[in-house]
Amino acid sequence: MLSARALAAFRTALGENRVFDDAATRTLYASDETPRQVMPDAVLFPNSHDDVLALARVACAHTVALTPRGAGSGNVGGALPAPGSVVVSFECMRRVIEFNPDDRLVVVETGMVTEDIDRLAREAGLFYPPDPGSGPYSRIGGNLAMNAAGPRAVKYGVTRDYVLGLRAVTGAGEAIRTGCRTTKGVTGFDLTRLLVGSEGTLALITEATLKLLPAPETVATLRLCFASARDALDAVIRIMRQPVAPSALEFMDARAIDAIRPTGAADDLASGTRALLVVEADGAAEDVPRQIAALQAALQGPGLLEMKSGFAREAIAQLWAARKSLSYAVKRIAPLKINEDVVVPVSQLADFVDFIDATAETHRLPIVSFGHAGNGNLHVNLMVHPDDAGEMARAHAALDALMAKVLALGGTLSGEHGIGTEKRRFLPREIDPPTLALMRTIKQQFDPQGLLNPGKLFPDTDA
Secondary structure: OOOHHHHHHHHHHHOHHHEEOOHHHHHHOOOOOOOOOOOOOEEEOOOOHHHHHHHHHHHHHHOOOEEEEOOOOOOOOOOOOOOOOEEEEOOOOOOEEEEEHHHOEEEEEOOOEHHHHHHHHHOOOEEOOOOOOOOOOOEHHHHHHHOOOOOOHHHHOOHHHHEEEEEEEEOOOOEEEEEOOOOOOOOOOOHHHHHOOOOOOOEEEEEEEEEOEEOOOEEEEEEEEEOOHHHHHHHHHHHHHOOOOOOEEEEEOHHHHHHHHHHOOOOOOOOOOOEEEEEEEEEOOOOHHHHHHHHHHHHOOOOEEEEEEEOOHHHHHHHHHHHHOHHHHHHHOOOEEEEEEEEOOHHHHHHHHHHHHHHHHHOOOOEEEEEEHHHOEEEEEEEEOOOOHHHHHHHHHHHHHHHHHHHHOOOEOOOOOOOOOOOHHHHHHHOOHHHHHHHHHHHHHHOOOOOEOOOOOOOOOOO
16 A cells, blocks of 8 residues: 555655545546456656656655556556556646657657647648557557557558657656667667567656658558458468558458448448458559559459459548447457457468367357458457356467467467566467566666566566
């Protein structure tokens, strides 16, 4: 329990109106998108880098664990409070410190909403490419913590690829700056790339200098219906072999299509559709038709039932309707969604989807798969009833088998959601003991008392 002295020190550092320990506030910040709740001892609302530095020093002096939080939109427990911890909410830190179109960069505080960064950039003919599905409400700090991404990653990369530099506060209460303002720079260790994806376990990131790109002039979309998942995923391989890089390459399996049928989003799909691809191209207005023609040629093949194209905004929105409606549609299947975002090599996707189907049958579970096929990144959703002990036991066995298969195929445990609390027990399967030991040493250097986001990322043991 937070001591009265520590609580008073936080209030002295931040002000009375930025430190809350009432039950109502603590309850609001006791969970993220995982189906668990841990009540924090208090919630802090810093308003600047200096506030974060001050609260970190109080935490060090009083040995108080800190759980950083953006919007709480993650689903692996990354923002779930550790018992006895204090939540540090960055939602008040949403200022644009600098917007420099000439240098194609923006400097923002880490409580800024991700989509607002892209909106600002587009006012000057630029854009911020990372596009996680939570972009309309997630905070850039959470994106940095998890190295978030979305459909555009197949062409443009992930959050880490757009971070030039950071300002942060370590677990030792020290202010640091990493990186630079230029797109080239090799001075010292690349601590910027180390902090991005570290899940708030090394430092509290307060400001980010982000790289921007020229916004594409136009976008065009293809939607393809296939007779089977293997037919669709063979087409993905053909796409990735040819020279035109799609700006999105999304996949939905048969169970995903069945899930959206009650919403009406599947009404215009070809009869017999058991897999769906949504493919997008962007760029100069005179070049996008050439790109679309190249993609159409590559997509021709066995099992293709229908191909539709859209070049106007309304037509594109209609072609995306099935994919956009999916996240909410699957919630009708069962009350709890165990959502994994594993990655396998693109060449192994078809075999992995076959394995998912076999696992669903073996363990008598509905498993819905969709995601960013161009990166081999699938969201595998096990739909379960948490009050059914037998079903939950089968789900855990299925999850164990799926993780083993991912690694056997040369894949990785997470593509964009992170590890958090939910996957950390699997980490030793992918990362060997010497490497995990080195990671722990790095953690100790940044956070000697282990105060930053405890219980996240690292397993209880390295074996």
